[in-house]
Amino acid sequence: xxxxxxxxxxxxxxxxxxxxxxxxxxxxxxxxxxxxxxxxxxxxxxxxxxxxxxxxxxxxxxxxxxxxxxxxxxxxxxxxxxxxxxxxxxxxxxxxxxxxxxxxxxxxxxxxxxxxxxxxxxxxxxxxxxxxxxxxxxxxxxxxxxxxxxxxxxxxxxxxxxxx
Amino acid sequence: xxxxxxxxxxxxxxxxxxxxxxxxxxxxxxxxxxxxxxxxxxxxxxxxxxxxxxxxxxxxxxxxxxxxxxxxxxxxxxxxx
Numbered sequence: 001x002x003x004x005x006x007x008x009x010x011x012x013x014x015x016x017x018x019x020x021x022x023x024x025x026x027x028x029x030x031x032x033x034x035x036x037x038x039x040x041x042x043x044x045x046x047x048x049x050x051x052x053x054x055x056x057x058x059x060x061x062x063x064x065x066x067x068x069x070x071x072x073x074x075x076x077x078x079x080x081x082x083x084x085x086x087x088x089x090x091x092x093x094x095x096x097x098x099x100x101x102x103x104x105x106x107x108x109x110x111x112x113x114x115x116x117x118x119x120x121x122x123x124x125x126x127x128x129x130x131x132x133x134x135x136x137x138x139x140x141x142x143x144x145x146x147x148x149x150x151x152x153x154x155x156x157x158x159x160x161x162x163x164x
Numbered sequence: 165x166x167x168x169x170x171x172x173x174x175x176x177x178x179x180x181x182x183x184x185x186x187x188x189x190x191x192x193x194x195x196x197x198x199x200x201x202x203x204x205x206x207x208x209x210x211x212x213x214x215x216x217x218x219x220x221x222x223x224x225x226x227x228x229x230x231x232x233x234x235x236x237x238x239x240x241x242x243x244x245x
Contacts, residue, residue, distance in 0.1 A: 041245050057244070058173050060237060062221040064244075088244060100245055120245060128218070129244025130173035141174040143241035147216045149223050 005085035006068035008061040008129075015040060018085035018103040025083055026105050033083065033105035037112035039120050041100040043093050047142075050135045057090045057099060060128040064088065070149055071122045075104070078159070079111040084119060088129055099131075118162035125154050165190055167230050169201055170237040171208075175215070178207040188230065194219060195226040197236045214241055 004021040015038050026033040043055050072084040083105040093099055100123060104116040123129075126149050131142040148154065169186045176182040179201070186200050194217045202208045217224050218237040230236060 058176075059244070060170070060172055060218065060221070060239065063218055063223070063237070066222065124242075124245040126242070127244040128172065128216070128239050128242055130240065131243040132173070141177075141240070142243035143174070143214075144243050145241050146214055147223070147239060147242045 035112035121158035165232040
């Protein structure tokens with residue numbers, strides 16, 4: 001089930017759950033995997049010299065899950081045989097808590113590192129998710145660039161960062 | 165015809181609501197829906213050049229045509245991760 005692997009969730013994230021789902025999928029395919037690479041994004045205590053008290057993440061969940069599936073497909077085209085799990089959390093998060101967890105399984109380690117980096121770069125570029133930072137003295141919606149899943153220049157930039 | 169509009173993050177806060185109905189003429193595009201919403205909530209206007217849009221929970225273009233009952237979402241610049 002893709003829902004095990006690609007989801008927006010409102011509870012604490014578990015890397016182990018994602019890794020287990022991928023290991024099982026790889027085994028079901030009969031090939032297993034030689035490498036699992038993971039990334040966890042966590043809440044920083046300071047942003048541009050302001051002390052962060054907590055964060056809130058908001059998502060357009062149905063579209064975010066479709067974006068995760070698109071990222072999975074992009075990874076499958078570039079790194080054949082790679083399997084991907086992406087969970088992004090929403091709601092209130094405290095300092096140090098995980099906001100996003102990604103695990104990639106591949107036959108060999110080199111492409112596991114690359115594909116995992118690519119996944120987080122693409123999540124940041126395209127997923128319809130927003131971070132609201134609350135400080136001692138105010139709050140700010142963080143805004144990057146408008147999401148465009150078909151922007152090939154952005155996709156290439158993510159690929160270059162992943163393969164640097 | 166009537167469409168349902170969804171606003172997220174700062175757009176939602178500026179408009180004071182995350183969902184509203186919007187009446188637009190037949191043959192309208194997503195851009196026409198945006199103009200109707202921004203006319204009602206002037207604080208949204210500065211975002212015109214910096215939003216993405218979705219139609220029935222799929223990414224769309226501002227030129228995409230809309231139909232009765234469609235869900236049109238406007239997305240400010242994203243910051244997940």
